Amino acid sequence: MERADAVLKLSNITKRFPGVTALDDVSLELARAEVHALVGENGAGKSTLMKILSGVYRQDGGSVELNGAPVAFRTPHEAQAAGISIIFQEFSLIRTFDVTDNVFLNREPTRLLGHLDKRAARQKTRALLAEIGIELDVDRRVDTLSVVEQQIVEIAKALSVTASVLIMDEPSAALTDKELRKLFDIIRTLKSRGVTVIYISHMLDEVFEIADRVTVLKDGKVVGTRRADELSRDELIRMMVGRTIEDYFPPLSSQRGPVLLEARNLGTGGRLSGITFQLHAGEILGIAGMVGSGRNLLARTLLGLEPVDTGELLVKGRLRRFRGIADAMAAGLGYISDDRKAEGILGPMKLAENITIASLPAYLGLGFLRLRREASDARAEVERLSIRATGIGQPVETLSGGNQQKVLLSRWLLRKPDIFVISEPTRGIDVGAKAEIYRILRQATAAGKAVIMISSELPEVIGMSDRVLVMRAGTIQGTVDQHKRPATEEQLMSLAVGHEFSMEGAGKEVGR
């Protein structure tokens, strides 16, 4: 599909991270003055691709051409100088600076010898905001602004350079409907001036409203590029999912015990509201939803890492109010975060020490650690979960991702919690280790424990969960009981992106 007016041409881009190929032979062409939507599941590679385009990452293979000339940006600044601006998903603002200083960060209007011309900066910022049609005090510190206002500062920052390509990475995530209209107006204005906009979103309504063309990414590969007006929603969703469910999932639970945990109308800070569900002994409750849907926030709230503002949380029939994760642990909860490195393993410490760290009191005798007992228990765990290591003294950071995850599982299993909350149980893990982790989780439920599993991998959610909660915008959009009727990826995706998907046999059991 060679186009004469291609502004940007990506050819065969490949990017690998340790243990995962984030982008695999991705080719993409962008026309001048088009709005090009980039869609795909979480982890499909959208953000990685944009980070390569904007000079944050460098590709391992493939080339980028801008206006016909090959380019390789080493820094975001170089990309910006060449006319490619990006609005990052995580805001690129200095929180202690005011609006003006953020908009013109590193492009401060100056006079002689770097003397800042604050008045000019202020005026230009006001003009930019006026152009978008927004009123905002340019002297306010960014950390006093709401998320939406910060987003606007971000947009103004990107617009302050004359960009020929503007990348928006999920700009709508925090916007209300009215603000979204405004954003679309801005995009149309830009387009009429010849700017190419790359719009990343998983809100399909937005994609169909604003995009000229749509490219679908999946597992780091391009599924296809289509004109938006020639594409139906159902087709698009099928392009986004449509993976065959691999058959390494153990069978669903056969018993369903008493209610271990119950949330009644839980809410926190307006970011989570009306969360009501029950968790039974012996079941795995899957939680699906896009990034920002509140699925991880829900986990953190259950564990006392976020305050509960409204509603009630009952654990084993008792009303609980956790002030921290220690309270939650004492009440029988265990938690494995999705950030294995930052919130999981103790990297340089030994395997055995990592396993016993959450149950150290059990290894104390007269104030001394019983190292021999610790070692023998650790060895038993290594054996039981078939953790592959040179010995129990090996530093955990030198294990593979899968084995690190097994160490975390054994750490918590050793504590014998009744309720396990696990986020992204198999992120960055190879298929073999995945199957073993699934087996371990099922063993736990067979022993009468309950598991809440948050995952962005739909096949995993479907393969492992007895029931699935789908979240969007901080609320539960629907509950699917897989013992009644198995869920489909399309069905879960529809709930997660807020689109009624028409397909015969897609049973939906909304609300509770």
Added chain:
Amino acid sequence: MSTGAASARKPWYRRLANPNVLVWLILVVLLAICVAASPLFLQPENLRNVFLTQPIGLGLAALGQALVIISGGIDLSIGSVVSLLSSLAAGMYRAFPDLHPAVIVLFLLCLGAAAGSINGLIVVGLRVPPFMATLATMSLFQGAVLFYAPRTIGGIPRSYRFISDGAILGVPFSIILFAAVIGLCGYLLRKNRLGRHLYAVGADPYVSRISGIPVQRVRFLAYLLCGVLVGVASAFMTARFGGGGPKVGVGYELDSITAAVIGGVSLAGGAGSLLGTFAGVLIIGVFYNIMNLLSVNAYLQIVLKGAVLIIAVSFYAKRRV
């Protein structure tokens, strides 16, 4: 889009939580205590000592320290650089007694810049964490001065001592010097692009990088500037001390950090002011002074200093959480 009326109308007591205001308040309270505690405190000679003579040397060094901390680093080598530079200045005079003071000062500024560059290169080029890098150079410079001049070298001529003792139109030269330096640095931090970048890099290196700020160059410049300021401090201290030696800068590394932190400079980087730092310097000076006036045991003074530092820093820490 609502603009926050809340931020505009802060109650007065909330304003006090601003470290830039708070630190001066603490100073006033401390002064009141001093006046009440010792009649000697208000003696003109003592006041001159506390406000005009004492704070200049540490003040100059602390400004450099503040610049580095604001950019997200730290400099533990300041004290030993001051000692080394004063010794070298005195050594120069011993070898060439007829040198013009300006030549010596220029010499010290260059040496200070060199010392700062060494710190900067280790931090930026070798990627050694600032704490370790400057801990190592602290040892390096302190060892060098002990090797070069185990004992104090005196013999600084009167002409040079103008820097600490002289006056222009009745205004002590040291005050003019300090005012000029803090004015220049304050301008640099608040009104110049470089200062903006120092704050940005200290506040969020990642955001700075993706905004195209040359983060490593800015970090290096922070150490370089600090080095120059330490050079100025050394020039002053050589004059005041009348010579150079291994003890001239003793305690400066920790006192400069203490002054900056008391003055509201965040050890995490990205926040703080030079005026606040100067207030911190005065607080430390007044504190030492009253301890001496009350003849508190020298070792006990050190204990009390530690206690005061804990109180001061915990005060700020609470606000942040």
